[in-house]
Amino acid sequence: MLQNNYNQNVVPVITIDGPSGSGKGTIGQLLANRLQWHFLDSGAIYRIVALAAERHQVPIDDEVNLVRLAETIQIVFQTTQGSIQIFLDQQNVTQAIRQETISQLASKIAAFPRVREALLALQRSFRKAPGLVADGRDMGTVVFPDACLKIYLEASVEERAKRRHQQLLEKGFDVRLMPLIDELIERDRRDKNRKDSPLVPAVDAVLIDTTSLSIEKVMTQVFDLACQRVSSLKK
Numbered sequence: 307m308l309q310n311n312y313n314q315n316v317v318p319v320i321t322i323d324g325p326s327g328s329g330k331g332t333i334g335q336l337l338a339n340r341l342q343w344h345f346l347d348s349g350a351i352y353r354i355v356a357l358a359a360e361r362h363q364v365p366i367d368d369e370v371n372l373v374r375l376a377e378t379i380q381i382v383f384q385t386t387q388g389s390i391q392i393f394l395d396q397q398n399v400t401q402a403i404r405q406e407t408i409s410q411l412a413s414k415i416a417a418f419p420r421v422r423e424a425l426l427a428l429q430r431s432f433r434k435a436p437g438l439v440a441d442g443r444d445m446g447t448v449v450f451p452d453a454c455l456k457i458y459l460e461a462s463v464e465e466r467a468k469r470r471h472q473q474l475l476e477k478g479f480d481v482r483l484m485p486l487i488d489e490l491i492e493r494d495r496r497d498k499n500r501k502d503s504p505l506v507p508a509v510d511a512v513l514i515d516t517t518s519l520s521i522e523k524v525m526t527q528v529f530d531l532a533c534q535r536v537s538s539l540k541k
Contacts, residue, residue, distance in 0.1 A: 317435050317436075317438065318436075318453075318454045319433060319439075319440060319452070319453040320337065320343075320440070320454065320532055321439075321440050321446035321449075321455070321456045321457065322334045322337070322439065322441040322442075322445070322457045322459060322528070323441070323442060323444065323446050323447070323457070323458050323459070323505070323507065323511070324443075324458055324460055325443075325460065325461075325466065325494050326466060326470065326490060326493060327461065327466025327469045327470045327490065328516055329459050329461065329516045329521065329524060330441040330442075330459050331347060333441075333457075333459065333524055334439050335347075337525070337528055340529060341436075343437035343439050344432055344433075344437070344438045345390070345432075345441075346439070346440040346445075347390070347441060347442075348429055348442030348443075348445060348449070349441070349443075350392055350403060351428065352413075352415055353403035353404075353409065354379070354392065354399065354403055355375060355379070355425070356409075356411035356415050357403050358375055358379050358394060359375060359415065362375060366415065369418045372415060372418060373421055373424050376424040380393075380394070381428065382396075401477065406489070413496055414496070416497075417496060417500040419503075422444075422502055430449060430450070433450070438450075440453075443497055443503070446458070446507075446510075447503065447506065451508070454535045454538075454539060455531055455532055455535040455536075456508045456510055457511060458508070458511040458512065459515075459524070460513065460516070460517075461516045461517040462517045463490050463491055463494070464487065465516075465517045465518075467486040467487040467490050470490070471483045471486050514527060
């Protein structure tokens with residue numbers, strides 16, 4: 307664990323943004339564990355809203371009621387034996403929100419500016435000492451623009467689809483590779499072209515292409531950068 311001797315009034319944040327399948331979730335959680343910092347999977351929050359909308363039969367284009375839902379549902383992240391369990395209204399939805407249909411709904415919901423605004427305070431509430439690692443699509447550009455380190459991970463759509471395909475197979479989901487490629491292309495288009503908080507690297511982000519890199523190699527780069535930036539905060 308890094309010794310945090312910086313100004314305790316400013317809790318440091320490291321953001322890891324990028325498209326689906328770029329490795330940001332895996333790297334983010336590994337980094338948080340290694341630093342012994344808090345971790346925010348912002349994508350899970352949008353997935354939770356999508357799952358709640360499906361269960362409450364709120365139409366995906368009904369922004370008013372989606373906002374109301376986002377403001378009223380109870381979301382809890384609980385760390386148990388090193389893994390994060392996610393609860394929606396006291397029910398464990400850790401696996402349910404990982405379904406590909408929920409992922410696609412979450413991307414559509416995330417395009418609504420008022421929904422994003424409704425969830426902004428919740429995301430920022432994760433910023434607690436000794437520090438926070440936050441992964442998502444606008445963590446470094448919108449949610450935590452003052453982060454001490456901003457990472458942007460990217461990879462080819464083919465490689466990202468292969469990773470996503472393997473993850474879903476390991477979790478018992480029956481999926482095919484080609485539809486995943488098409489879905490990722492569409493999701494990238496939607497995320498990069500939305501008017502509010504589009505998926506773009508922060509101007510001061512460090513870009514890492516993970517297409518041909520192992521998790522270990524990416525983690526080494528990111529951890530070295532984290533050590534450098536956090537150490538500079540002590541000076």
